[in-house]
Amino acid sequence: MSRDPLTLGQVIGDVLDPFSRSVSLGVLYKNKVVINGSDFKPSAVVDKPKVEVGGDDLRTFYTLVMVDPDAPNPSNPTLKEYLHWLITDIPATTNACFGRELVCYESPRPTAGIHRMVFVLLRQMGRGTVFAPQMRHNFSTRRFALQYHLASVAATYFNCQREAGTGGRRFRGDD
Amino acid sequence: MWPSEQDNHHGSSNNRAASSSSSSRTSPSSTTSTLLPRTPKRRTMEEVWRDISLCSLHHQERQLTPMTHHQRHSPATSPSFRATMLQDFLAGPLNRPHAVPPAAADDVTRPPSSTTPLTQLSLSPTSLEIQLMGSDAHANSSSSGHNASFISPAFSGNMRRPPSPIGLFSFCSKEAVSENPSASCDRRHKRMIKNRESAARSRARKQAYMNELELEVAQLLEENSRLRKELEELRSAMAAKHPKRNAVQRSSTAPF
Numbered sequence: 549m550s551r552d553p554l555t556l557g558q559v560i561g562d563v564l565d566p567f568s569r570s571v572s573l574g575v576l577y578k579n580k581v582v583i584n585g586s587d588f589k590p591s592a593v594v595d596k597p598k599v600e601v602g603g604d605d606l607r608t609f610y611t612l613v614m615v616d617p618d619a620p621n622p623s624n625p626t627l628k629e630y631l632h633w634l635i636t637d638i639p640a641t642t643n644a645c646f647g648r649e650l651v652c653y654e655s656p657r658p659t660a661g662i663h664r665m666v667f668v669l670l671r672q673m674g675r676g677t678v679f680a681p682q683m684r685h686n687f688s689t690r691r692f693a694l695q696y697h698l699a700s701v702a703a704t705y706f707n708c709q710r711e712a713g714t715g716g717r718r719f720r721g722d723d
Numbered sequence: 724m725w726p727s728e729q730d731n732h733h734g735s736s737n738n739r740a741a742s743s744s745s746s747s748r749t750s751p752s753s754t755t756s757t758l759l760p761r762t763p764k765r766r767t768m769e770e771v772w773r774d775i776s777l778c779s780l781h782h783q784e785r786q787l788t789p790m791t792h793h794q795r796h797s798p799a800t801s802p803s804f805r806a807t808m809l810q811d812f813l814a815g816p817l818n819r820p821h822a823v824p825p826a827a828a829d830d831v832t833r834p835p836s837s838t839t840p841l842t843q844l845s846l847s848p849t850s851l852e853i854q855l856m857g858s859d860a861h862a863n864s865s866s867s868g869h870n871a872s873f874i875s876p877a878f879s880g881n882m883r884r885p886p887s888p889i890g891l892f893s894f895c896s897k898e899a900v901s902e903n904p905s906a907s908c909d910r911r912h913k914r915m916i917k918n919r920e921s922a923a924r925s926r927a928r929k930q931a932y933m934n935e936l937e938l939e940v941a942q943l944l945e946e947n948s949r950l951r952k953e954l955e956e957l958r959s960a961m962a963a964k965h966p967k968r969n970a971v972q973r974s975s976t977a978p979f
Contacts, residue, residue, distance in 0.1 A: 551934050552934070553931040553932070553934045553935040553938070554931075556927055556931035556934060557927060557928060557931035557932075558924075558927060583935050583936075583939060584931060584932070584935040585928060585931045585932030585935050586932065586935075622921070622924060623917050623920055623921060662924075662925075662928065707932075716925055716928070717921075717922065717925040719929065
């Protein structure tokens with residue numbers, strides 16, 4: 549069993565194929581860092597986060613994708629994946645403000661279940677080579693990457709449930 | 724599948740009093756085919772176990788019959804789940820130690836022509852404490868009738884069996900289930916599957932977060948020690964560069 553949180557959380561599997569992390573990706577909502585599997589309430593993720601991108605060459609451009617693979621319900625994700633945010637042409641070593649927002653940030657509002665909200669950083673072949681999809685729902689990161697010749701270089705995710713959510717299952721200690 | 728089995732039992736219990744076991748049961752091949760419903764095997768299995776727990780909860784009669792285990796290989800049914808249900812079910816009436824039902828459908832389909840099981844059945848009261856259709860009297864060795872004929876193939880060779888799905892199902896349905904039994908079983912089955920998946924996701928979520936935290940801690944500790952070392956080095960470098968900072972030094976000499 550892989551120890552990698554992305555694999556355990558099935559982000560690699562549902563959203564992405566295995567890849568090697570080559571660029572750092574930092575996502576901050578009101579100065580709280582997103583680490584894999586951390587919990588955020590909808591009220592905490594209303595506004596778009598600060599996204600810092602690593603890399604070394606300012607001439608390399610990245611696309612940031614934020615998807616919900618558990619829309620509308622984790623046990624029946626008929627809208628999988630739902631595209632919440634799409635920014636392209638982010639130069640390496642900068643942040644998302646330097647990119648072009650193709651699909652504006654839509655704050656997560658899950659109604660049922662606990663959703664994974666996944667950020668994927670993809671390296672572009674060149675500048676201005678990526679275009680927005682027609683719809684937000686039934687987006688496929690894999691298909692998108694193939695279509696525009698993108699390579700995934702970083703990913704992170706957090707869990708989000710409705711504001712009044714119970715917090716998920718309690719474990720009695722025998723799990 | 725179930726209705727046909729049901730018919731068999733109804734037929735066997737109502738019409739064929741002391742018929743031999745072979746006649747009370749369909750032939751192995753047809754039984755196999757009837758035991759395999761249109762739906763996958765494991766659903767039948769789940770239905771069975773649900774029926775077991777539900778029937779045992781709602782009905783006081785002991786209804787334990789040998790378990791005909793249709794899919795020992797089912798990937799979806801976890802043995803622990805079955806074991807738990809079985810143990811709950813067996814907690815009262817029976818003290819059967821076996822948690823995992825043995826042998827596959829071939830138990831049911833095994834030709835009841837072997838006389839030994841019948842003999843065992845008829846001679847051993849303990850084996851017949853299993854009561855089908857809630858009738859105590861038939862459980863005894865004296866009545867080899869429909870119950871014996873019904874149970875015997877499943878009993879063959881092994882007394883210790885969890886309840887038979889067939890008997891339980893017909894038992895439950897005999898108890899006037901108002902809606903179509905298979906539909907409600909389907910719903911319950913789906914619910915159970917969904918719950919299982921949800922539980923698995925929950926566990927995965929927990930594990931993923933735990934691993935992430937461990938990785939973070941390791942990284943932070945490493946960074947911490949690295950920074951401390953760097954700090955020490957810088958401090959010592961600073962000290963080496965300015966050895967006598969606080970000492971008064973002659974900077975210029977007055978001519979007088």
